[in-house]
Amino acid sequence: MALEPFKTSAALTLGVELELQLVSLSDYDLTAASRDMLELLGRRPFPGNVVPEITESMIEVSTDVQTGHAGLLDQLHEIRDRLVEAGERLNIGVAGGGTHPFQQWTERRIFPKPRFQEVSQLYGYLARQFTIFGQHVHVGCSSGDDAMYLLHSLSRYVPHFIALAASSPYVQGRDTLFSSARLNSVFAFPLSGRAPFTLSWDEFATGYFRKMEATGVVKSMKDFYWDIRPKPEYGTIELRVCDTPLQVEDAAALAVYLQCLCAELLEDRSQLPAEDDYLVYNYNRFQACRFGLDGGLVDPRSHESLSLREDLLRTLRRLQPQAERLGAEAGLERLHQLLFVGNGAQFLRNAQQSSAGLEGVVASALQRFRS
Template sequence: MPVATPGEAPALGPFGESAPLSLGVELELQLVNTHDYDLAPYSDEMLRLMSRFRLPGSVVPEMTSSMIEVSTGICRSAVQVHDELSAIRDALVKCADRLNIAVVGGGTHPFQQWHEQRIYDKPRFRELSELYGYLSKQFTIFGQHVHVGCPDADSALLMLHRMSRYIPHFIALSASSPYVQGQDTQFDSARLNSVFAFPMSGRAPFTLRWCEFEKFFNKTTRTGVVKSMKDFYWDIRPKPEYGTIEIRVFDTPLTIDRAAALAGLVQSLAAWFLQEQPFMPEEDDYMVYTYNRFQACRFGLDAVYVDPVSGQHMPLREHIGLTLRQVMPHARRVGAAYGVQMLWEDAEHGTNDARWLREKQGRERLLAEVVRQGALRFREAR
């Protein structure tokens, strides 16, 4: 992995301009064959075919060659996110059909074997493979990243730490990775266990001023441990080149509808923060952060949530309901009410994609058939 020579740390650069509450969404997707529905190394062929379409955003390779990442352009609303992801999805399906493969959502492939995966031939991926060894192939996992625009650098850090209280909510609502290597892990989101193995994962340092964050970045890069913000695998990280913060804990959903709804939830929370300034984050918030995150990964919507201020324990789905009731007026204002309402109803019923996958496996008793049905579900238009 390329690192800065000690004493020659790269600069962080200025925090860019973005429209407050603008959105950008990235989805990492699975490519599977259509005879046994295992992962298939077809990213080069998919990239070649996708290049013929005029689409918003981008389509790029990921760490291993059975993965592909798609992204929207800069969007004003969750409706626009849905429209752009739908157009990209339709093109992906057409290309996959030509190659006799399928595209699937979900945070993990249920039965792929990590040692069979191929590192995509790109300098950064080769360098990461040399540094992280087998962890790089085990990083054949699939997440959704949501960027939200911030007014300025200090506002971005304030939003980042406010948003951190809702990491368990994001995990439970997006969880879609109960199976790994053919086994039910008993986690709703096992994907994040692979992320936590990386040394620069976890949470951002607690600072609410960009000048202090720059000092942290400069100290870290001066050691040569990291070269850029890309080397931090934090749950939420600032993206100064875009003028955004990036939430990274979502499993890739099984449908475009859910991906857009989750982006709308982020936008609605951000609107609430900017308009009402509902609370000031504190470093003590992080005393229960790891516990809450584990609960959400392990139990999904059946998790226990510990309020970082009062210390009160309550069912996570109950806290999700309280939160969504607070943000719904803002969701209506930014045009995200449809998706937020869908997530609210799912939370009340304990329904997420992990539950859907388990119910399908309970019925079919064959994970390949679960993947096949997942591929059909990804194709569906609302």
């Protein structure tokens, strides 16, 4: 069966998905409370959408389609407030962050949904280890060819998003020395990494996807865990490398940063993406995961070694015309400040030093989500 046609959507529209932690307020560990949370939230209209995730200690919320920073941030604030309110009634805390600092994956329970049960049967213990938390950003594309062009053109900027959003330094009670340890868990899946290089939607859908489907390995785009993947049913590309930020304000800022980059790339197509753009992709990705904003990267075309922080500063300055036109100035300014005050991983490490315990790290994450 061929992949469904790419649905046309308004270019540069936005949608955000956040996977969130459900925390017991008695011991600050994860708690299997998603069914209670979903039942309570379902009693009245939710400002976006809320669904279960693969284990019962997490949920996923998503916004409606948005056009800019102001509307996106307003809805994320509404979603956050509803979650906090529901959590208070259930004595459950809600937090961002890419990993929970000390939860044990062996204690997690798979949510009773057929797809999650299938994933658990296929991937074994990896499914429960997948109790990690990410932000996904969708950007609307007017055609499938535009989607593939943007997907590959953005490969140069993937380390930016990893470093800015990084908030998973602790795993199983230990400091991993990574800023984003979460992505190491994603990389364990065989269909992760990057999409195959093609700039034509027809070539992707009738060539690559049809061949993969014929092998029986994949049934839909959901089976790919790529860093960026096309979503034909929405008419979007989906960026998947970000840890869930500790605050929804950062989530909105990351989304409009992606929107501005896409706007610039659609305006100027003088440099089409090429297969060689991926020569240093895994190296740059590792640098951002391991060192965060203090990492480096290698430009795949000039081969110049760059400071990730300085490259971000240059890019933010260059995107000012797009930010002004899209109303994204406040979002980009927030990211500019993050370059100097530090990302979520730095905040969590500071919290551990001041509280001398990982329970204090979780308490700080809970408070930061509310504020």
